[in-house]
Amino acid sequence: MTTSAHENITVDPALADLYKDLHSHPELGFQEHRTAEIVAKRLTELGFDVTTGIGKTGVAGVLKNGAGPTALLRADMDALPVKEDTGLDYASTVTATDENGKVVPVDHACGHDLHTTCLLGAAEILSSDTSSWSGTLVVVFQPAEELGAGAQAMVDDGLYNKVPKPDIVLGQHVAPLPAGKIAGHAGASYAGSDSLRVRLVGKGAHGSMPQNSIDPVVMAASTVLRLQTIVSREIPSTDVAVLTVGSIHSGDAANVIPGEAELQLNIRSYSDRVRQHILDSVDRIAKGEAAAAGAPEEPTITEIERFPIVVNDAEALGKTLHAFAEWLGADKILDPGAGAGSEDVGILATSAGAPLSYWLLGGTDPSLFTTGDMTDPALATVPSNHSPHYAPVIEPTLTIGVTALVTAARTWMPPA
Incomplete structure (x- = not known):
């Protein structure tokens, strides 16, 4: 008799205390020293071959x-x-203290503490029941996802010289869906994100003598308006993209025309073709508005951060979700469509030449929902990731998150 991948899984109740501890002690990207120490200690106790300090604070274990x-x-x-x-x-x-030297409050408002706890729980189960799978298990605890830099930092630091290259990359992200449900979308699943800083140089003057200036405030205003035409007038309606100017700053006094202005903007896209078109258009528009204003020099455009498009391999995701459906029931598996959020997990897959299977884990009190699917009106009202009010319910989220990881691992590494 063959045992299903989701059977014989008992989640350690002490994981709830670990989760609360991690939640109470959050750390910013590339500062996850305490978390990494806890992870490394637990993996070592479970018998994993552990490597620390990958990409500064990343941890990997091999069994x-x-x-x-x-x-x-x-x-x-x-x-x-x-x-x-x-x-x-x-x-x-x-x-x-953040990377700019500013003291800031810190919160696990995205749920990464839950991700860490779930993977440690899965590692415990898989290491204690080696008869249920066969192969090589690699667990990666990544820093700095919120900065869009952690996965690349680990790869650049020789991740795949320190651990075997995988045949499949698996992972999950808690989301404001009903706890007890799992969602996954094949193909381009999460948007690529480019954040840019645009510096526009003008010529300062007294506010009473604008004829002596090249006003960067007006230049910036014209640039912002023109940037809005990229998506509305240059991108086909069958494609999806977002361009947001989230910051504009110039000058500090009402009666002084400043010498320069700065914009910060964010682009979301789902294909390399659309992404490159928007980037080229931003460059063209910024330079065009500067030239029209008679600016003394061209604008400078610098990248603040970048997340690649996350592409779920259709066959790989289908195989994983099929195993989840056998465990939870088909009605508990949702397709959320392509999400506007961004992730860097895909770098771990593409740099290894492996398919990605990445899903969303429901983490919100189910009683707040009516239909419990992607049409539920509660999706627009419950606290979401990055909100100061966001915190997943511990159960059943933790149990399902651990079970999902164990089930996925056993599905891809069946016993010999």
Whole structure:
């Protein structure tokens, strides 16, 4: 008799305490020293071959269990510069110094503490029941996902010289869906994201003598308006893209025309073709508005951060979700469509030449929903990731998150 991949899974109740501890002690990207130490200690106790300090604070563990495929399970560890407002008795009161030297509140408002706890729970189950799978298990605890830099940092630091290259990359992200449900979308699943800084140079003057200036405020205003035409007038209606100017700054006084202005903008896209078109258009428009204004020099455009488009391999995701449907029931598996959020997990897959199977884990109190599917009106009202009010319900989220990772690993590394 063959045992299904989801059977014989008992989740350690002590994981709830670990989750609360991690939630109370969040750390910003590339500062996850305490979290990494906890992860490394637990993996070592479970018998994994552990490597620390990959990409500064990343941790990887390898457990070999006979012949078979190599599966990589990934969790991210970093938190956000957000002040928590959940009212939980284990809420964060932590502050930290960010990369700009500013002291900021820190909160696991995206749920990476849950991801870390779930993967440690899965590692415990898989290491204690090696008869249920065969192959090589690689667990990766990644830093700095929120900065869009952690996965690349680990790869650049020789991740795949330190651990075997995987045949499949598996992972999950908690989301404001009903706890008890899992969602996955094949193909381009999460948007590529480019954040840019545009510096426009003019010529300053007294506010009473604008004829002596080349006004960068007017230049910036014209640029913002023109940038809005990229998506509305240059991108086909069958494609999806977003361009947001989130910051504009110039000058500090009402009666002084400043010498320069700065815009910060974000682009979301789902194909390399659309992405490149928008980037080229931003460059063209910024330079065109500067030339029209008679600016003394061309604008400078610099990248702040970049997330690649996350592409779920259709066959790989289908195989994983089929196993989840056998366990939870087909009615508990949703297709959320392509999401506007961004992730860097795909870098771990593409750099290894492996398919990606990445899903969303419901983490919100199910009683808040009516239909419980992607049409549910509660999706627009419940706190979402990055909100100061966001915190997943511990159960059944934790149990289902651990079981999902174990089930996925066993599906891809069946016993010999």
